[in-house]
Amino acid sequence: MSKQASSTTAFAPASIGNVSLGFDLLGAALKPVDGTQLGDTVTVSDASEDSLSVTGRFADKLPPEPEKNIVLQCLHFFREKMQAQGKTVPKLALALSKNLPIGSGLGSSASSIVAAFAALNSHFDSPFDQDTLLLMMGECEGRISGSIHYDNVAPSYLGGMTFMTGVESPVSLSLPLMKNWYWTVCYSGLSVSTSAAREILPKEVALKDALVFGKQLGVFVHALHQQDASLAAQMMHDVIAEPHRQKLLPGFAEARDAAKESGALAFGISGSGPTVFAVTDNEQNANEIAQWLRTHYVKNETGFSHVCRIPEHGIEIHQS
Incomplete structure (x- = not known):
């Protein structure tokens, strides 16, 4: 398995879950018109040992212990899935820029999870397809919220407004947007x-x-x-x-x-x-x-x- 880069960075936008009428079924990504980056960023780099550093406006609201951070848990989960395919994931340094508030209703945990999995997947030449990644993201999200749902991870990963199907493929469908809203x-x-x-x-x-x-x-x-x-x-x-x-x-x-x-x-x-x-x-x-x-x-x-x-x-x- 080859890698094309020594460092990969992924930005995942904030999202609206439910969109009022679609409990657990509808989600929408968000992009401020003034250019503000409303979302979390994760960088994956080759390293001699696993590590996690956290910066950003809301970094101090996260658990200080790295093992309790969902981003490091994403790495462990990703490594398990790769090992199941007979592939090895070497030691990595992860850096999270935490710019979404925790418990805000803006898909904060989902943004970190999406950025982590997207960066990891891209860093290793995309071994997992879109639906597989979404299933992995949803499972990790469920560990925090208490139930598996995709109405934040899907729009953060795919963009647009998304409709959850309830099946493994496709996990989510993209809906048309009202361009003037x-x-x-x-x-x-x-x-x-x-x-x-x-x-x-x-x-x-x-x-x-x-x-x-x-x-x-x-x-x-x-x-x-x-x-x-x-x-x-x-x-x-x-x-x-x-x-x-x-x-x-x-x-x-x-x-x-x-x-x-x-x-x-x-x-x-x-x-x-x-x-x-x-x-x-x-x-x-x-x-x-x-x-x-x-x-x-x-x-x-x-x-x-x-x-x-x-x-x-x-x-x-x-x-x-």
């Missing part, structure tokens, strides 16, 4: 555990809610293919998680009302929260909502708000 996201600065946010949900869903969920998801996908923005926006209401999770998000109702008054077509919780998102069809409204959220929804100095688009491509890889 802007996605304003705001992280409050607080933290919500994904596993805790799942625990707050009921174990069973009422039949009427299940019917609404199925109707909304089906109509939404149809509307995307028809490029019917008005119909798609009408479907973006969460009947599964938001009624229960909004109590974990101080100021959510006020933020939703303010966004709607400023022209938001839809408003919801990104993943498990506390990040919220607003969909608009023009940049001016998006910026107005972002400013209101910065002033009223952000709770401390770690919070932020960005006006984003959904990029058509996810992972970015560079070798040297």
